[in-house]
Amino acid sequence: MAAVNGECDPATESSSSSSSPAVFNQSACDSARTLSEEERERLENDPVLVSDFKQQKLELDAQKNWDLFYKRNSTNFFKDRHWDHPRVSGAEGLQRGEFETQKLVMLEAGCGVGNCIFPLLEEDLNIFIYACDFSPRAVEFVKQNSLYCPERCLAFQCDLTKDDLLATVPEESLDVATLIFVLSAIHPDKMQKALENIYKILKPGGIVLFRDYGLYDHAMLRFKSGSKLGENFYVRQDGTRSFFFSREHLASLFHQAGFQTLVNEYVLRETVNKKEGLCVPRVFLQSKFRKTE
Template sequence: MNVIWRNSISCLRIGKVPCRYQSGYHPAAPLGSRILTDPAKVFEHNMWDHMPWSKEEEAAAKKKIEENSTVRVHPEEQVKYESEASKYWDTFYRIHKNKFFKDRNWLLREFPEILPVDQKTEEKVGEVSWNHVKTNAANCVSRNQNRKNSGLPRKQSKAGSAFTSVDHEEDRKGPLKTELFPGSMATFRILEVGCGAGNSAFPILNILQNAPESFLYCCDFASGAVELVKSHASYRAAQCSAFVHDVCDDGLPYPFPDGILDVILLVFVLSSIHPDRMQSVVNRLSKLLKPGGILLFRDYGRYDMTQLRFKKGHCLSENFYVRGDGTRAYFFTKGEIQTMFCKAGLDEKQNLVDRRLQVNREKQVKMHRVWVQGKFQKPLHLS
C-alpha cells in the first residue's frame, strides 16, 4: 500500500496525473465515506459527506443571497475595509490569539502532495492521522553520510539555516554559486500563504521534523499572526521561516527567489482578498513555483452556510461580504477558480465542489457547508 501511495506522488511530480488528482475526483475512504443513506439517522454524526442539494434547498439559498445583498456597504466604508485590512486581522489575532481556529489535521488526507516524494507513511486500517505519518530517517542519514564520505560539501543538519558555514575548502576559496537565503539548502520547499496563528504550519512541521531537507515558509500580512507563529514552542527557525508579507503588493519581494517552491498552500485565504486583486495574487504565486510544482487550494464555495448567515448591510459586492469585525469573505464557484488559476499558467489537476452536511445534534439543526478545492500544477515545459 505504501509503495502504491509513493508511486502516485512520484507520478504527479513528473507530470503524470493518477486518477486521485483528476478534476472533480472525490477522495476515497476513509475520507468521504460517511454517506447519509437513511435520513432518519441524520443526527447520529456531526458531519455527512457529499450531500446533494434538493431543488428546494438550492432555491432557498439563492433567495437568501438575493435578500442579504440588496443593501450594500457604503463606498467610503468599503475603501476603509480595503486600506485597513491588515489592521482588522491584527485586531482579530490580538483578541483570539491561537484559540479561534483548530489545527488542520485533515491537510494530509486532502493534500498528500505536502509530503516530500521519498517520505513514508503508515496508515492504520480505517484511520488516517498526522500521528501515523513516519519518515524514512535512515535514508536521510545515509545520504548525509554518503556526502561526507565522498568529500562533497557537507549540508547542514537542518535545511533552514542560511548562515551555516561551508566546511569544504574549495567552497571557501571560490565565490558562492548560490545566494544564501532561508531554506536555500533545502531540496523540498513549501509556502503557506496566510498562515494565521499556525494552524496549518505546525501540523506540517510535525510531519517534516524528521525530513531535514524540507523547509516551510509561512507568511501573513497581519504582524500579530506572524508573532504568534514565531513565539510558538514548536517553531523551529532551522526548518521554518515565518514572515510578514502582503500578497496583494506585487512589488514586495519574497525572502527567496522565484521558481523554487514545490508546494504552495492557499487555504481559506484568497476569499479575504478583494475580487479585483485576486488574479494578480494568483499570477504572482504561480511565478514562485518550480516546473512541476503544485498549488493546493481550498476556500468557501457559493451558498455555504457562512454566506447565507450574513445580514443585510454586510454585502460589499456580489458574493463578497464584510464580517462584524471588519474581516471579509468571498464565496467562489468552481468555474471562477478554474479560470483564475488557468489564466496564471497552471494546469488543473483537481477542481471540485465539496458539499457536506454539518449537524448540531444538541439543537437538532442541519447546516450545509460548501467548499471549493483545487490542485493546480505548473507545467514542466512552457508550451
C-alpha cells in the same frame, strides 16, 4: 489569514465551539449546491451593497482588522490541521514519489498562527516551510511557538497582493504552496495579483493546494442585509471579508495566472450542532493546480 464566517466560523475549523459539531454525509461533486426557494429568494432580495466610501475604508483597514482578530482570539481559535500533510494523496494533499528522498520546500500562504505549519513540521522531518501572513500579530505568534525552528521554517509578514514574494523566497524554488481559507479574504480585484505572486516562486510543475469557501455555503446565507460588498462578496461584523467561489470562477483565476487544473471540486457536507438542534449545509472548494512546465 485563515478566514472565519460571520461573527465566528461554523465550519468546525474553529476550536472555540462549545457544542462539538459532528460531520456527516460528506461528498465531493462537480456541481454547486442547489438552493431552496426560500434561500434563493433571500439572496435575490438583497441587492443593497455597502457604500463605496465604506468599502474603501474596509480595504484600507484590512490589515488592522485581521490584526485585531488575532488580538482577540490569540492562538485559541482554530484547530491544528493534520489533514494538510502534503505527502498524502487525494485533493487534500500531494503524492509525488520524488519527494520521499529529497527535502520538500513549501509555502503556507496565510499561515495564521501556525495550525498547519507545526503539525507538518512534527510529522515530516524532511521539509522546509516558508510561512507568511497579512497580520504581523499572527506572524509573531508563529515565531513565539516553542516548535518554531529557523532551520526548518521561515515566517514573515506579507501582503500577497502587493509585496514581492521574491524578496524572501527564491524564484522557482517551491514544490508546493497552500492557500487554505486565504484567497476568500482578499478583495476580488486583487486575487489575480496574489496568484501571479505565488506562481513566480513555484518550480515548473509545482502544486498549489487550495481549500476555501464554496458558493452557497451556509455562512454566505447567514449574512444579514447590508453586509454585501459585491457578487458573492460580504463583510463580517469585525470588518474582515469573505468571498464565496464557484468552481468555474476559481479555475478561471488560476488559468489566467498560468496554472493547470488537476482537481477542482465542491465538497458538500452537513454539520450538526446537537446542543442547538441545528443541521447546516457546508460547501467548500477543494482543488489542486499545477504550474505549467
